[in-house]
């Protein structure tokens with residue numbers, strides 16, 4: 001404000017300085033990126049309209065039984081590897097004993113003695129799968145290398161890459177594949193829809209893992225490149241390992257650049273109406289308009305049903 005000669009506030013010309021800095025763009029999480037690929041409008045709601053919930057999305061996933069089971073599975077598996085005594089495990093020679101040793105590390109077995117639940121079966125399958133991996137490494141490598149290669153390289157790993165708009169996310173796990181001298185992004189999925197035998201789902205899973213592989217490789221976060229991705233789906237009992245097709249990496253990078261441009265230019269984020277709208281957090285606003293706005297959308301007459309609820313995760 002201008003000042004009078006006596007130092008009091010005067011009426012002279014005022015220089016109004018706009019000190020309000022432009023808010024930087026929020027980093028784009030992997031799950032937000034996947035939202036964008038599935039439905040640009042869903043990304044728009046989460047990024048621009050419900051920005052206050054953007055970082056808390058994972059905390060509110062237990063809205064139904066399927067999502068709650070997914071959360072429990074993730075939490076249990078995250079704690080699993082930290083409880084294993086690898087020297088002791090290495091000495092076990094019998095498959096049943098290895099599975100039992102692993103199975104006892106999970107706390108989710110309250111009902112196991114009386115009634116085996118679906119989740120008990122998930123953990124049974126997980127331990128059987130890890131036991132196969134255990135014997136593969138044990139038979140192929142000397143003890144010192146087993147101890148180096150069998151445990152995951154990282155679990156629950158937060159990664160961020162500087163970019164026009166930063167990319168970020170949580171990787172469930174990183175494994176080293178010594179034969180290939182490369183790392184693999186490991187994803188845990190518990191929904192029926194995460195089935196790599198279905199082509200659409202396969203390309204979506206590749207893109208999710210590819211998002212992380214690009215961060216690891218471009219930032220050189222590991223001592224070898226990430227060339228593979230691995231899926232564990234205990235509900236479908238699927239353990240899937242695959243090398244990333246080069247086309248996936250190109251497609252993910254191009255889609256990311258397109259998203260960044262749209263965010264910066266406040267471009268159009270159209271709706272993509274599919275049966276998954278039934279489970280979308282933003283369906284009310286999407287079909288009826290934001291509060292205070294005139295209704296501008298048509299409610300689709302039929303949305304059919306999918307066989308599962310998708311868990312949102314990084």
Ligand code: SF4
Nearest residue numbers: 039042277280283286
């Ligand atoms: S309700 Fe459907 S169209 Fe609307 S934002 Fe959600 S997924 Fe997209």
